[in-house]
Amino acid sequence: MTRRAGALQLIAQNRAVIGRRDYRSLLPSITCPVLVACGDSDLLTPPDRSREIAAAVPQARLVLIPRCGHLLTWERPAE
Numbered sequence: 001m002t003r004r005a006g007a008l009q010l011i012a013q014n015r016a017v018i019g020r021r022d023y024r025s026l027l028p029s030i031t032c033p034v035l036v037a038c039g040d041s042d043l044l045t046p047p048d049r050s051r052e053i054a055a056a057v058p059q060a061r062l063v064l065i066p067r068c069g070h071l072l073t074w075e076r077p078a079e
Contacts, residue, residue: 024052024053024056027053027056027057028056028057028058030057030058030060031058032059033059033060033061034054034057034059034060034061035060035061035063036050036053036054036057036060036061036062036063037050037063037065037072038050038062038063038064038065038072039064039065039068039069039070039071039072039075039076040064040065040066040067040068041067041068041069042068042069042070043069043070044069044070045070047064050062050064065079
């Protein structure tokens with residue numbers, strides 16, 4: 001996927017992520033059930049960040065996918 005999109009697109013995407021607003025303060029206002037899924041070996045969004053999100057959202061459920069990194073749907077699609 002990265003090769004197809006190209007280096008410039010990847011750079012632009014990363015800049016957008018770095019520069020976006022921090023919305024964590026809004027997490028407690030979410031009123032629907034939320035599933036927070038994270039690979040237990042995710043280096044880009046580590047499990048501690050997913051735990052933080054799940055703890056802040058009422059009714060959230062955290063699932064850590066074993067032996068999985070950042071690309072859940074590619075690495076462990078069955079889970």
